[in-house]
Structures are given as structure tokens and as C-alpha cells.
Amino acid sequence: MSIDPRETIAAREDDRARPLRSQLLHINMGPQHPATHGVLRLFVTTDGEVVSRVVPYIGYLHRCAEKIAEGNTYHQYVLYTDRMDYLAAMNQNWTYCLAVESLMRAAGMEVEIPEYAEYVRVIIGELNRIASHLISFGTYGLDIGAFTPFLHAIREREAILNVFEKVCGARLMYTYYDVGGVKWDIPPAAMDEIKLFVELFPKKLDEYNTLLTNNEIFIGRTANVGVISPEDAVGYGCSGPVLRGSGVDWDLRRDEPYSIYDRFDWKPAVGTGEMGTVGDCWDRYKVRMDEMAESTRIVQQCLDQMPATGEVMAEMPKILKIPPSEIFFRAEAPKGELAFYIVSDGGNIPFRCKTRSPSLHNLGVIEKVGRGLMISDLVATVGSLDLVLGEIDR
Amino acid sequence: MKLAKDIYKTLASIVKGMAITIRYLFRKPVTQQFPDERWSLPERFRGFVHNDVPRCTACLLCAKACPVDCIYIELEGKGKDRKMSRYAIDYNKCIWCSLCTEPCPTNCITMSHDYDHSVYMRQRLVYEYVDEPVVPYKPPKKSKADEGDTPEAKEA
Amino acid sequence: MEALLQTLQGIGWMQSWPEWMLLATAALTVATGILAIVAVAVMAFSLAERKVAGFMQSRYGPMYVGGWHGILQPIADGIKFLLKEDIAPVNADQALWRAAPVVVFTGAFLSFVVLPFGPSFVGAKLDVGLFYTFATSSLVVIGIIMAGWGSANKWSLYGAMRGASQVISYEIPLAISVLPVVIATGTLNLGVITEAQAGWIWRWHVFHPLLLASFLVYLVAALAEVNRIPFDLPESESELVAGYHTEYTGMKFAFFMLGEYADMFAVSAIAVTVFLGGYHSGVPVVDKVVPAPLIFLTKSVLMVFVMMWLRWTLPRLRVDQLMNVCWRVLLPIILGILLLYGLLKTIH
Numbered sequence: 095m096s097i098d099p100r101e102t103i104a105a106r107e108d109d110r111a112r113p114l115r116s117q118l119l120h121i122n123m124g125p126q127h128p129a130t131h132g133v134l135r136l137f138v139t140t141d142g143e144v145v146s147r148v149v150p151y152i153g154y155l156h157r158c159a160e161k162i163a164e165g166n167t168y169h170q171y172v173l174y175t176d177r178m179d180y181l182a183a184m185n186q187n188w189t190y191c192l193a194v195e196s197l198m199r200a201a202g203m204e205v206e207i208p209e210y211a212e213y214v215r216v217i218i219g220e221l222n223r224i225a226s227h228l229i230s231f232g233t234y235g236l237d238i239g240a241f242t243p244f245l246h247a248i249r250e251r252e253a254i255l256n257v258f259e260k261v262c263g264a265r266l267m268y269t270y271y272d273v274g275g276v277k278w279d280i281p282p283a284a285m286d287e288i289k290l291f292v293e294l295f296p297k298k299l300d301e302y303n304t305l306l307t308n309n310e311i312f313i314g315r316t317a318n319v320g321v322i323s324p325e326d327a328v329g330y331g332c333s334g335p336v337l338r339g340s341g342v343d344w345d346l347r348r349d350e351p352y353s354i355y356d357r358f359d360w361k362p363a364v365g366t367g368e369m370g371t372v373g374d375c376w377d378r379y380k381v382r383m384d385e386m387a388e389s390t391r392i393v394q395q396c397l398d399q400m401p402a403t404g405e406v407m408a409e410m411p412k413i414l415k416i417p418p419s420e421i422f423f424r425a426e427a428p429k430g431e432l433a434f435y436i437v438s439d440g441g442n443i444p445f446r447c448k449t450r451s452p453s454l455h456n457l458g459v460i461e462k463v464g465r466g467l468m469i470s471d472l473v474a475t476v477g478s479l480d481l482v483l484g485e486i487d488r
Numbered sequence: 489m490k491l492a493k494d495i496y497k498t499l500a501s502i503v504k505g506m507a508i509t510i511r512y513l514f515r516k517p518v519t520q521q522f523p524d525e526r527w528s529l530p531e532r533f534r535g536f537v538h539n540d541v542p543r544c545t546a547c548l549l550c551a552k553a554c555p556v557d558c559i560y561i562e563l564e565g566k567g568k569d570r571k572m573s574r575y576a577i578d579y580n581k582c583i584w585c586s587l588c589t590e591p592c593p594t595n596c597i598t599m600s601h602d603y604d605h606s607v608y609m610r611q612r613l614v615y616e617y618v619d620e621p622v623v624p625y626k627p628p629k630k631s632k633a634d635e636g637d638t639p640e641a642k643e644a
Numbered sequence: 645m646e647a648l649l650q651t652l653q654g655i656g657w658m659q660s661w662p663e664w665m666l667l668a669t670a671a672l673t674v675a676t677g678i679l680a681i682v683a684v685a686v687m688a689f690s691l692a693e694r695k696v697a698g699f700m701q702s703r704y705g706p707m708y709v710g711g712w713h714g715i716l717q718p719i720a721d722g723i724k725f726l727l728k729e730d731i732a733p734v735n736a737d738q739a740l741w742r743a744a745p746v747v748v749f750t751g752a753f754l755s756f757v758v759l760p761f762g763p764s765f766v767g768a769k770l771d772v773g774l775f776y777t778f779a780t781s782s783l784v785v786i787g788i789i790m791a792g793w794g795s796a797n798k799w800s801l802y803g804a805m806r807g808a809s810q811v812i813s814y815e816i817p818l819a820i821s822v823l824p825v826v827i828a829t830g831t832l833n834l835g836v837i838t839e840a841q842a843g844w845i846w847r848w849h850v851f852h853p854l855l856l857a858s859f860l861v862y863l864v865a866a867l868a869e870v871n872r873i874p875f876d877l878p879e880s881e882s883e884l885v886a887g888y889h890t891e892y893t894g895m896k897f898a899f900f901m902l903g904e905y906a907d908m909f910a911v912s913a914i915a916v917t918v919f920l921g922g923y924h925s926g927v928p929v930v931d932k933v934v935p936a937p938l939i940f941l942t943k944s945v946l947m948v949f950v951m952m953w954l955r956w957t958l959p960r961l962r963v964d965q966l967m968n969v970c971w972r973v974l975l976p977i978i979l980g981i982l983l984l985y986g987l988l989k990t991i992h
Contacts, residue, residue, distance in 0.1 A: 119798060121798050121799070143802075143963060166555055169587075170553070170555040170587065171555075173555060173583065173585045173587070174555075235959065238959040238960065239873055239874070239876070239958075239959040239960030240957070240958060240959040240960075241697070241701070241955075241956055242509055242512075242700055242701050242956050242957060245701035245702060245703065246512075246701070246702065249518055249702050252518075259529075259530050259532075259533065260530040260531075260532065261532070262532060262534075263530070263532040263533045263534035263586065263599065264534050264584065267583070267584075267585070269585045269586070269587070278532065281530075281531075281532075283530075301508055304501075304504050304505060304508060305505050305508050305509075305957070306505075306959070308501055308504075309501045309502070309505055309958070309959065310494075310497055310498040310501045310502070311498070311501075311502070311874055311958055311959050311960075311961060312959050314961070314962070314965055315959060315960075315961070315962055315965075468962065468963070468964070469802070470877075470962045470963065471962070491973065495973070502954075502957070502958060505957045505958065506953060506954070506957050508957075509700045509953065509956055509957045510700075510953065512699065512700050512701070512702060513696065513699045513700050514699075515699075515702065517698070517699060517702050517703045517704050518702045518703070519702070519703040519704060521704070521707060
């Protein structure tokens with residue numbers, strides 16, 4: 095790919111401004127790179143090892159999901175939301191179904207989700223949050239150079255994926271949620287596995303903390319690195335662990351509760367600058383580890399509180415036609431604030447369905463934070479943002 | 489002596505980490521030796537689609553439900569001579585979402601437990617379920633005694 | 645090699661040969677023997693690394709080739725490397741680029757010639773043996789720079805520059821950390837250093853408290869010399885794709901891998917010789933029964949295992965932290981140890 099001419103002119107100006115006869119190095123952390131979590135191209139201008147400018151190029155994974163939405167029914171589009179953030183597919187499904195249900199309520203249709211279905215939704219959603227954070231923990235270890243925690247994270251994730259396989263038959267692209275509830279009930283074997291997982295997982299978290307979180311070399315690589323100030327985080331539209339890692343106490347599950355989150359006793363994890371500055375990579379990483387513990391607690395409370403059995407799907411018309419209306423609905427996905435803006439025109443196909451993906455806005459902050467880091471720090475910072483390219487490019 | 493404390497903390501954290509890995513060295517691995525050992529698939533596993541052609545009413549609901557249009561159904565004849573001449577599923581396009589299994593009135597289309605179909609040519613992945621034109625199934629008229637035969641009652 | 649030379653002079657039909665021919669034959673035999681040992685050991689290490697990594701990560705590692713736990717996997721890898729297409733970048737500096745793997749492997753391989761595998765099982769009994777090993781293992785950094793610059797690839801250049809600065813810096817604590825042992829035994833001859841640790845296990849150099857500290861410093865510096873985690877920035881797989889050996893395929897890449905494992909083996913063997921008793925097993929009864937080279941190899945393999953264990957546990961250091969550790973932590977410590985030990989020896 096040839097370099098953008100504006101890039102070259104600006105770069106030449108940078109070169110001329112330097113008093114010494116050394117040149118800036120333009121390198122591509124290209125679309126294929128082990129550390130950019132997908133097909134992301136970072137055009138990096140460095141002076142030796144210190145980065146002076148980072149420009150992200152996206153679009154390598156664009157699959158026209160939003161245009162496809164204008165050709166599929168509300169019921170059929172759920173599986174496209176699966177493929178956006180493929181690591182946390184259940185949460186994407188859930189947010190989309192909640193958005194369509196809000197749209198129906200805004201358009202005047204009555205929709206009442208059965209209570210049992212709500213509990214099932216929360217259990218599966220929180221389990222997928224744990225799975226997504228496990229991947230982010232594992233791949234972050236890989237970026238920093240520790241190879242073993244990745245495989246331990248995958249091993250725990252296998253337990254969760256086995257549960258999902260028993261529940262809906264697939265291990266990654268679930269299409270489990272549906273407008274009005276979930277498609278199938280959780281079979282008893284899966285319920286036992288969930289109980290076992292909730293029991294065993296806190297011990298594994300302790301192991302991860304010993305292996306990686308409290309390792310001095312890891313702390314040396316991530317503390318005081320890539321500090322995002324709270325003003326920057328809010329200004330660039332970051333959300334999720336990136337925002338909470340900078341000390342801003344904002345979690346949509348508590349501040350704008352949807353579903354039945356107001357029934358549980360939990361608190362969001364916020365970065366406190368324990369090992370360095372507030373908002374460094376270690377804080378964001380710790381927020382994700384704490385969120386895994388909190389999610390386990392929420393699942394435990396769900397298992398205690400939920401009714402023994404019930405309906406999993408509300409009464410929905412066979413062909414779902416929604417009167418003209420529009421809605422912007424947001425929910426807390428593992429990566430941040432996921433939102434859908436749906437416009438209906440009275441038919442059974444949405445007129446417009448736009449996704450606001452958290453990773454895209456989290457990526458924007460790298461332009462400000464990337465300056466002055468070294469290349470190893472840049473890799474650590476990009477890893478701590480927990481990007482998923484499927485979500486950024488859709 | 490900050491340096492001494494730092495060195496001690498670093499060495500301690502390294503040794504604790506090494507203790508964990510050495511423990512795992514002597515534990516049994518959790519992986520399976522595929523293809524010698526196979527995973528026991530759960531009941532709801534979404535493998536390749538299976539169509540029980542004798543029970544198919546050729547209502548085309550599965551083809552309409554499919555989001556990627558991978559089910560090809562061709563009908564010929566009119567009225568009493570109506571025959572289904574082609575029922576094919578194109579697995580190059582199929583995404584195993586099981587949306588086709590939901591609207592089927594006779595539950596003839598199900599997700600099987602097959603997953604091991606590799607081919608050398610892409611065209612071989614278009615599976616034809618009908619060799620010669622067949623008469624679509626005509627379900628008997630529903631009476632009170634047949635209530636237990638409907639798909640909804642089966643799922644409950 | 646002296647013993648081999650005498651044996652050759654004893655053989656009837658070789659007695660008419662001139663002196664230099666006998667010398668050449670002996671030297672060639674020794675070199676081939678060491679190459680054989682090193683090559684087999686390195687192949688075994690490549691499999692061992694993958695199995696150790698596998699079991700530490702709750703999986704099996706290679707299982708398929710050779711029937712039992714992938715025992716023939718290194719041979720399959722070797723055949724694969726030989727059959728790969730040899731791609732040379734057009735912009736690469738051809739002479740530098742092609743010579744680099746050879747230089748790396750040679751630098752690692754040359755240090756084996758003075759290592760005492762057994763009482764008379766030495767390639768050459770040099771009086772400056774220890775000095776010689778450190779001198780020849782410095783050739784590796786030249787190979788790294790040649791590879792990085794000659795590749796005409798910015799990522800390789802990054803890796804090479806990091807590698808050069810790292811290896812050159814860590815040679816200083818590495819060399820100084822064996823000086824207390826030199827003071828203890830009064831010689832640089834590796835055979836004499838090993839003999840000074842004969843007998844029971846507490847006579848090993850590592851059990852003296854100050855020498856234990858210098859052993860730890862040696863271990864850290866040795867990890868940096870061979871570019872292993874936590875110091876593997878030059879070839880950091882997740883940042884720089886593959887660092888200075890990105891542009892190499894086939895047998896040239898295999899040479900880099902062989903060079904790295906050979907270097908690991910060499911450094912472990914030096915540690916075993918200098919600190920851990922060499923070919924003495926620490927129990928005199930066992931010394932008479934088990935052949936000395938076996939003991940030496942077992943101990944070296946254990947040291948290599950410790951290096952692998954560290955690799956699969958720890959993350960890697962950043963380049964400025966790495967330099968920090970060398971110049972501001974290791975160097976003062978090892979100089980302090982040297983001073984203290986020197987004083988101790990003068991007082992006694």
C-alpha cells in the first residue's frame with residue numbers, strides 16, 4: 095500500500111525540523127502483525143525507539159453489516175450481530191434484542207419478557223463477559239511476552255464454551271438470543287456445569303494474579319505506561335474497562351440499568367492507580383480481572399435467585415412488523431458501551447440499523463496516548479485497549 | 489535500601505510464578521488427541537443440516553428463513569402434478585445458524601451431528617438431497633387426537 | 645585431544661604420517677565428535693522445549709511423529725527445513741545476509757572445544773579456556789548485526805540493534821561473574837576449575853554464599869546473552885514478527901535456531917563447569933560407576949531445562965528496563981561481590 099501523500103509531506107517537515115542529521119523512521123505495524131489483534135494497520139513514525147506519531151488505518155475487515163441489515167428481517171439480523179464482536183457474541187445478541195424490544199415499546203407494541211428468560215439472559219451474558227475478558231487477559235500476556243497465561247485462559251474458556259455448546263449447539267457464533275427472550279432453555283447438564291465453573295473459577299483467578307498480575311516484570315512493562323487521563327477518556331468517547339481504568343466510575347449496568355441488573359449486589363471495578371498512575375495499562379488490565387470476579391458473583395446470585403423453571407420466550411407475532419419509530423439503545427458489552435440505533439418504517443425489515451461499537455472509539459485514543467511511547471509500550475497500550483477488529487470494521 | 493527490596497520483590501514474584509508452571513508440568517494435560525479421540529457432542533449441536541425428504545412439504549419456508557439464501561428448492565408442475573425436482577443446500581454459504589429449522593411445519597429439517605465434511609472441490613459442497621423429482625409430503629388433516637404431533641408440542 | 649593424538653600415534657599404519665597430518669586428523673575427529681554431540685543435543689532440545697512448553701500449558705506438545713510423544717519430530721523438522729524454498733530479498737546485501745547464520749552458529753559452536761566433558765574428554769586443554777569461551781561467544785553479536793542490516797527490513801534492523809546493545813552490555817556482568825571462581829581456584833583452565841570441585845557435593849563452588857550470588861548473576865547475564873525470555877527482545881515474537889531472522893527461510897533459519905540452542909547449551913555447560921561441579925557428581929561412589937560425560941550432560945540438560953522453565957513463565961523486559969538491569973543492578977552487585985570475595989581471600 096502506498097503512503098498517503100499528506101503523510102509524506104508532514105513527515106518531511108518533521109525531518110527538516112530536526113537539528114541533528116538523523117531521520118525519522120516510518121514503519122507499518124501492518125495489517126498482518128502478531129500484536130495488533132486483527133487486521134489493524136498502525137502507521138508509526140518513530141525516532142529510534144520512541145514513537146512520535148501513530149495513525150491507525152482500519153477497514154480491512156469491513157463486511158457491510160449495516161447495509162445487510164436493510165435486507166434482513168429483525169429476527170434474521172441477530173446472527174450478524176454475532177459476527178461483529180465474535181469473542182462476546184452473546185452480549186452483542188443481547189444488546190441487539192434489547193434494542194429491538196425497546197423499539198417495539200417505543201412504537202407502542204407491548205412486549206413483556208418472562209422473568210425466567212431474563213435470568214437466563216443475564217447468566218449467559220455474564221458468562222460471555224468472563225470468556226471475553228479471559229481472551230483479553232491471555233492475549234495481553236502474549237503481547238507482553240508471557241506465553242503460558244494464554245493457554246491457561248483458553249482452558250478456562252473451554253469450560254464456558256462447553257456450557258454454550260450444550261445450551262445452543264455452537265461454540266462461537268451462537269444466535270442464541272431472540273427478540274422476546276432466548277431460543278432454548280438451559281438443559282440441566284449445562285446448569286450443573288455452570289455451578290461447577292462458578293465454584294472453581296475464583297481459584298483460577300488467584301493463579302492468574304500470581305502468574306501475571308503481581309509479576310514484577312509485568313508490572314514494570316505496564317505500570318505508568320500508556321496513561322489515559324479521565325478527561326481524555328471521556329473526550330475521546332472511550333467506554334468500558336478503558337474508561338473505568340482511568341478512574342471514571344461509570345457502568346451502564348448500574349447507572350442506566352436494563353434487564354434485571356438492579357436486583358443484584360455488585361459493584362463495578364474502577365482503576366485506582368495501585369501500581370502506578372491512574373489510567374495506565376495495569377489499571378485497565380486489573381479492571382478486567384476484577385470484572386471477571388464480579389461477573390462470577392453476579393452469576394452466583396442469579397443461580398440462587400432464579401425460578402426453577404419458566405417460559406423462555408415471550409409471545410411474539412410470527413412476522414414482526416414494527417410501526418415507524420426509532421430508538422437508540424445502549425448496553426454494557428465486555429469491550430465497552432455497545433449501542434444500536436434502529437429506525438423502522440412499518441415493515442418487517444429495519445430501515446436502518448447502525449451499530450456504535452466500543453472498540454472503534456477506544457481505538458481513537460491511541461493517537462493521543464501513542465506519542466512519546468516506545469514501540470514495546472505501544473504494543474502494550476494497544477493490547478490493553480482490547481480491540482476486536484470485527485467490531486471496529488463491521 | 490530500595491534496590492534490595494526491589495530485587496527481593498522481583499525474585500519472589502518470579503519464583504512464585506515458576507512454582508505454578510512447574511506444578512502444571514506434572515499434571516495431566518486437558519487436551520484431546522483428535523482424530524483418535526473425539527469430543528462427545530451435546531444434543532443440540534449444530535452440525536450439517538439434514539433434511540428428511542419424505543416428510544418435506546416443499547413449503548419453501550426454510551429457504552425464505554435462510555439469511556444467506558443457501559437452500560435451493562425447485563418445483564415443477566402445477567396442481568396435482570406438483571413435484572419437487574431439486575432440494576439442495578449450498579454449504580459454501582451455510583453459516584449453521586439453524587434458522588431454517590425453526591419454521592418447518594413437519595420438523596423434517598434438523599441439525600445433525602456431522603461436522604467432518606472436507607472436499608477437494610468447492611462444487612462438491614453443494615449437497616443434493618433429491619435425486620429425482622418427488623411428490624411433496626401432504627400432512628394428514630389435523631384432528632384433536634393429533635395435537636401431540638405439532639412442532640410446538642414436541643419442543644415443550 | 646592430547647589423548648586422541650597419542651592414540652593415533654600408537655596406530656601402526658598411521659606412524660609414517662608427518663606430524664601435521666596426525667594433528668589434522670585428531671583435530672578433525674574431535675571437531676566432528678563435538679559437532680555430533682552438539683547437533684544431537686540441539687535437536688533434542690528443540691523437541692524438549694516444545695514438550696516442556698506443552699505440559700506447562702496443559703497440553704501435550706508434539707505427539708504424532710515417531711509414535712511415542714513425537715520423538716522423531718526434530719528429524720521431520722530438519723527435513724522440512726531442507727526442503728523449503730530459499731528466498732533471498734532482492735534488496736538484501738547478499739554477502740552479509742548469506743554469511744550471518746554461519747557466523748552465529750560458529751560463534752556458539754566454537755566455545756565447546758574447551759569444555760571438559762570428562763577427565764580426558766576435552767577438545768583442547770587451553771590454559772585460558774574460560775577467557776576463550778567468552779571471546780568466541782561474542783562472535784554471535786556480529787552475526788546478529790549482519791543479519792539485521794543485511795535483511796533490508798526495518799523490523800530486522802530494530803531486532804538487530806536491540807540485540808547488539810543487549811548482548812554487548814551483558815557480556816560484562818557475565819565475564820565478571822566468573823571472576824570470583826577464578827580467584828578461588830587461581831586459574832582460567834576449565835579442567836583445573838573442575839578438579840577443584842572434586843569430592844563431595846559441598847565442595848562445589850555454588851555452595852559458597854558469595855559464589856551463589858555470583859552464580860545467580862551469571863544465570864541472568866547468560867539468559868541475556870542467548871536472547872531468551874525475559875531478555876528476548878531481539879527476536880520478540882509478538883512485537884517484531886521475528887526480529888532479526890524475519891527474512892530467513894529454510895536451512896538458514898534452521899542455522900539460527902541451532903545457533904540459539906547451541907549457545908544455550910554452551911552457556912549452561914560453562915555454568916555447570918564453573919559453578920556446579922563439572923563432571924563430578926558430588927558423591928564419590930557415583931563418580932566411579934557412572935561415566936563422567938553422562939554426569940556432565942545431565943547437569944547441562946538440567947540447566948537448559950531451567951532456562952526453558954523461565955521462558956514459559958515470565959514476560960519479557962522492555963529495552964530500557966533491560967539496560968537498566970544490566971548497568972544499574974547487575975554490574976554494581978557483581979563488582980561488590982568481586983570486591984568482597986577478593987578481600988575474603990586475601991584475609992584468609
